[in-house]
Amino acid sequence: MLRSMPCRRADLDSPSFLAWADRLRPAWDLTHTGVPTLHHRKLWEWIYIAQALDERGMLAPGRRGLCFGVGNEPLPALFASMGCEIVATDLASPAAAAGGWVSTGQHAADLSTLNEAGLCDPRAFGDRVTFREVDMNAIPADLRGFDFTWSSCAIEHVGSISRSQEFLLTQMACLRPGGVAVHTTELNLTSKVRTVDLDHTVLFRERDVTWVADRLQRAHHRIDVDLDPGDEPDDRHIDVPPYSNTHLKVRLSPYVSTSFGFVIEKNPYANDGDDDLDRDRIRRAHHLLGEARLVADPWRARWDEQFEQRRASIERAIAKARPRLGAIRRKVRSRW
Numbered sequence: 001m002l003r004s005m006p007c008r009r010a011d012l013d014s015p016s017f018l019a020w021a022d023r024l025r026p027a028w029d030l031t032h033t034g035v036p037t038l039h040h041r042k043l044w045e046w047i048y049i050a051q052a053l054d055e056r057g058m059l060a061p062g063r064r065g066l067c068f069g070v071g072n073e074p075l076p077a078l079f080a081s082m083g084c085e086i087v088a089t090d091l092a093s094p095a096a097a098a099g100g101w102v103s104t105g106q107h108a109a110d111l112s113t114l115n116e117a118g119l120c121d122p123r124a125f126g127d128r129v130t131f132r133e134v135d136m137n138a139i140p141a142d143l144r145g146f147d148f149t150w151s152s153c154a155i156e157h158v159g160s161i162s163r164s165q166e167f168l169l170t171q172m173a174c175l176r177p178g179g180v181a182v183h184t185t186e187l188n189l190t191s192k193v194r195t196v197d198l199d200h201t202v203l204f205r206e207r208d209v210t211w212v213a214d215r216l217q218r219a220h221h222r223i224d225v226d227l228d229p230g231d232e233p234d235d236r237h238i239d240v241p242p243y244s245n246t247h248l249k250v251r252l253s254p255y256v257s258t259s260f261g262f263v264i265e266k267n268p269y270a271n272d273g274d275d276d277l278d279r280d281r282i283r284r285a286h287h288l289l290g291e292a293r294l295v296a297d298p299w300r301a302r303w304d305e306q307f308e309q310r311r312a313s314i315e316r317a318i319a320k321a322r323p324r325l326g327a328i329r330r331k332v333r334s335r336w
Helices: 015-023 041-055 075-081 093-098 122-128 161-174 206-218 272-335
Strands: 064-067 085-090 129-133 146-152 175-188 249-252 255-265
Touching: 015 041, 041 075, 041 146, 041 175, 041 255, 064 075, 075 085, 075 122, 075 129, 122 129, 146 161, 161 175, 161 206, 161 255, 206 255
Parallel strands: 064 085, 064 146, 085 129, 146 175
Antiparallel strands: 175 255, 249 255
16 A cells, blocks of 8 residues: 655556556657656656555545646546546636746646546546636635545645645645545655755655654544655666656755655544634644744754764764773773
8 A cells, every 4th residue: 555655666667557657648658659657756646646546445436536736737637537526726827827837837727738638538527627726825615525635746836844734734624534635745855954945846854744744643644654765776866957767866956856745544533613613723823833933944954953963973982982992891801
């Protein structure tokens, strides 16, 4: 069963990955060349989401799914072809244009771009998929009762790590009890202390992941976390421009990042009414937390760095003193 894990080479060899890749081929092999399956993290993200939802029985006729930051991804069409009813959402066009998403072809203004690969029968697609403009930092209160939610590398673009964390917590209210959320984003593989925050794109550190996992588990939701990036040759390849077809890890100077995912199963005994009542209070609390982090994080990073330097210095001193200590012990034993 898939857990919350990063993109790694071993996943790309599995029969399930290859089967999903073949099903999605019209969306990524645009020139119909029949090339072998790409070792690319964007394809991994799509398949990670599909496999995680399928393992949990979510991709079936009558299931309702909610997508955030849909862009031009093929998953709404794929899931609709399996009988799901999908609400695909993205930023309003003016905000998307200001963020550069329109000019780079990564924004959906309506449904017209979401079935270009022909993954779903056009009539079924029209019946099962709807589109709404939604800001991920202000989820409308009427988006409730979904069997599953998902996003593919969207949460790192909401403004800061704290806002990304807030989104992961507040979007749980969109799920029915027992529902499933799957969200992929960027993981910093270089540093556990320093990272990119308060920017157009942010990089999660291990401690940012565990912070979210802790809060979700306190609410009795289920999330498994595995951040092992793998150690095969493709895992050790760091891609830089001009990018190659082995694109699992990428350098975003000075950091190396990869895609990873959150798979969250909502507490089946959750009280949805309580979620609605607490929604504004949670949002205000996380806003204040984010503001506090703006001030505290630089100091915390500096303290963490100094602590690591001091710890390394102590370890070197101990290593240097160990032979002398051994000699003293032998001398004492010889006398007694």
